[in-house]
Amino acid sequence: MTTSILIIFCLIVASAFFTASEIAFAASRRLKLQQLVDDGEQKAAQLLALKQHPGHFFTVVTIGLNAVAILAGILGESALTPYIRDTLQPWLAANLLEQVSSLLSFISVTALFVLFADLIPKRVAMMIPESLALVIVRPMRLLLLICHPLVWMFNGLASTILRLFNLHGQHQDEITPDDVYAMVAAGAESGALRKQEHQLIENVFELDTRTVPSAMTARDSIIFLDHADDEHTIKAKISANPHSKFLVCEDVIDRVIGIVDSKDILLHIIQDQRISLRSETLLRTPLMIPDTLTLSETLDSFNASRQDFAIVLNEYALVVGIITLNDVMNTLMGDLVSPYMIEEQIIQRDEHSWLIDGTTPIDDVMRALAIDEFPHSENYETIAGFMMFTLRKIPKRTDSIQFAGYKFEVVDIDSYKIDQLLVTKTPAPTSTESSND
Incomplete structure (x- = not known):
C-alpha cells in the first residue's frame, strides 16, 4: 500500500509541476520580467530567453503531461484496485467485486489528479506567475537539454503539418496602443490607478490622433x-x-x-x-x-x-x-486642469441637458456625453462642424439633429456662426436624423 501511494504521489507531483510550469510560463509578463532583469535577477533573463522560442518549452511540457497521464492510467488504477477489492470483498458478490473495485480506483485516481495535479497548480500559477516561473526555469532548462532530440522531432513534425494548412510563423509579442489602453483600464478598475491618472494616460495617446x-x-x-x-x-x-x-x-x-x-x-x-x-x-x-x-x-x-x-x-x-x-x-x-485656467465650453444644466459652445472640439463632446464616435468625424473638428456636415447647410436657430440618444439643437447664431447648442438626452435611436425647422 505504501508503494502504491508513493507511486501515485510521484505521478501527481510530476503532473502538477508540468501544469504549473505551463501556466506560469504563459502568464508571466515580459515587462515584469524585464524589470527583474534590470534588478539583476539572472533567472528572469533565462526565462526571457526561453520566451524567444516558446514552442520548445511547450513541447517539453506536452511530452511530460502525456507521459504522466499514460503512466497514471497504467500504474495508478492497478496500484489501488487490489486494496479496494480486499476492502469491499466482505460486502460485495464475486461477480461485482472486480468491476466496482476498478471503477472506484479509477474515480479515486482521477479525482486526485484533477484536484492536486490540475486545478490547484493552475490557480497558484495564475496568482503568482512570475515568481513561480522563476522557480521552474532551471529544471525546465535541464529537461529541454535532456529531451532535445524529442523536441526537435516533434517540433519538426508539427511545423510540417501546420505548413500544409498554410499556418506558419511565430506570434509577434508586440505591445500596441490598444494593449496599453486595456492595461490602463484594468489598472483603473482594480484601483491601482486613480481616475485622474487613467484620464491623463489616455490623453497622452490622444495627442497622436487629435489635430x-x-x-x-x-x-x-x-x-x-x-x-x-x-x-x-x-x-x-x-x-x-x-x-x-x-x-x-x-x-x-x-x-x-x-x-x-x-x-x-x-x-x-x-x-x-x-x-x-x-x-x-x-x-x-x-x-x-x-x-x-x-x-x-x-x-x-x-x-x-x-x-x-x-x-x-x-x-x-x-x-x-x-x-x-x-x-x-x-x-x-x-x-485635471483647473476650470479657472481654461474657458468652460461645456456646461451641464441638469442631468439630461448641456449647453455647448459651437467651437468645442468634437473629442471633448464625445468625452462629456460618453459617445464612442461621431459619424464621418474626419470631416470636421468641432461640434459646430458636425452640425453643418450633417445638416448639409449653414444652420439657423432651432435646427436640430437626433444622434446617439441626444438632441443637438442650435440655440444661438452669430453672423452664420453657431455660437451655442443645447444638447438634451432623448430616447431617440442612435441613427442620425435631422430636422430643419
Missing part, C-alpha cells in the same frame, strides 16, 4: 495688432485683451509680419520708450505650422523651435488660428 484645429484658437477669435497702429491703440487693445502674445499684421490677419510679446511692450512703457510695431526690436519671427499636424507633432515643432506660440495656416496659406504650448497642455491634462 491642431481641435485645440487652437480659431481665426475669428484672434485679436491682432496692425503694424500701423499708434501707441494709444496698441495700449487699448492690450488692455481690453490681456494676452501674452499678439499677431502683428499688415491691414488683414492673413498678412502676418511677426508677433509681439506683451512683456516687451510693458518694458518699453516702464522705460518710457516709444512703442512702434514697425520697430525690429519688438517684432519676433513667428512659428508657422500647417493645420494638418497632430498635437504630438506640434509639441515636436515647439521643442525644435524653442517657441511656445505658433500660427496655424491652411493649404492656401491663410491663417486659420493660433495655438500655444498651454493649449496642448490643457488638452493633455483634460479634466
Whole structure:
C-alpha cells in the first residue's frame, strides 16, 4: 500500500509541476520580467530567453503531461484496485467485486489528479506567475537539454503539418496602443490607478490622433495688432485683451509680419520708450505650422523651435488660428486642469441637458456625453462642424439633429456662426436624423 501511494504521489507531483510550469510560463509578463532583469535577477533573463522560442518549452511540457497521464492510467488504477477489492470483498458478490473495485480506483485516481495535479497548480500559477516561473526555469532548462532530440522531432513534425494548412510563423509579442489602453483600464478598475491618472494616460495617446484645429484658437477669435497702429491703440487693445502674445499684421490677419510679446511692450512703457510695431526690436519671427499636424507633432515643432506660440495656416496659406504650448497642455491634462485656467465650453444644466459652445472640439463632446464616435468625424473638428456636415447647410436657430440618444439643437447664431447648442438626452435611436425647422 505504501508503494502504491508513493507511486501515485510521484505521478501527481510530476503532473502538477508540468501544469504549473505551463501556466506560469504563459502568464508571466515580459515587462515584469524585464524589470527583474534590470534588478539583476539572472533567472528572469533565462526565462526571457526561453520566451524567444516558446514552442520548445511547450513541447517539453506536452511530452511530460502525456507521459504522466499514460503512466497514471497504467500504474495508478492497478496500484489501488487490489486494496479496494480486499476492502469491499466482505460486502460485495464475486461477480461485482472486480468491476466496482476498478471503477472506484479509477474515480479515486482521477479525482486526485484533477484536484492536486490540475486545478490547484493552475490557480497558484495564475496568482503568482512570475515568481513561480522563476522557480521552474532551471529544471525546465535541464529537461529541454535532456529531451532535445524529442523536441526537435516533434517540433519538426508539427511545423510540417501546420505548413500544409498554410499556418506558419511565430506570434509577434508586440505591445500596441490598444494593449496599453486595456492595461490602463484594468489598472483603473482594480484601483491601482486613480481616475485622474487613467484620464491623463489616455490623453497622452490622444495627442497622436487629435489635430491642431481641435485645440487652437480659431481665426475669428484672434485679436491682432496692425503694424500701423499708434501707441494709444496698441495700449487699448492690450488692455481690453490681456494676452501674452499678439499677431502683428499688415491691414488683414492673413498678412502676418511677426508677433509681439506683451512683456516687451510693458518694458518699453516702464522705460518710457516709444512703442512702434514697425520697430525690429519688438517684432519676433513667428512659428508657422500647417493645420494638418497632430498635437504630438506640434509639441515636436515647439521643442525644435524653442517657441511656445505658433500660427496655424491652411493649404492656401491663410491663417486659420493660433495655438500655444498651454493649449496642448490643457488638452493633455483634460479634466485635471483647473476650470479657472481654461474657458468652460461645456456646461451641464441638469442631468439630461448641456449647453455647448459651437467651437468645442468634437473629442471633448464625445468625452462629456460618453459617445464612442461621431459619424464621418474626419470631416470636421468641432461640434459646430458636425452640425453643418450633417445638416448639409449653414444652420439657423432651432435646427436640430437626433444622434446617439441626444438632441443637438442650435440655440444661438452669430453672423452664420453657431455660437451655442443645447444638447438634451432623448430616447431617440442612435441613427442620425435631422430636422430643419
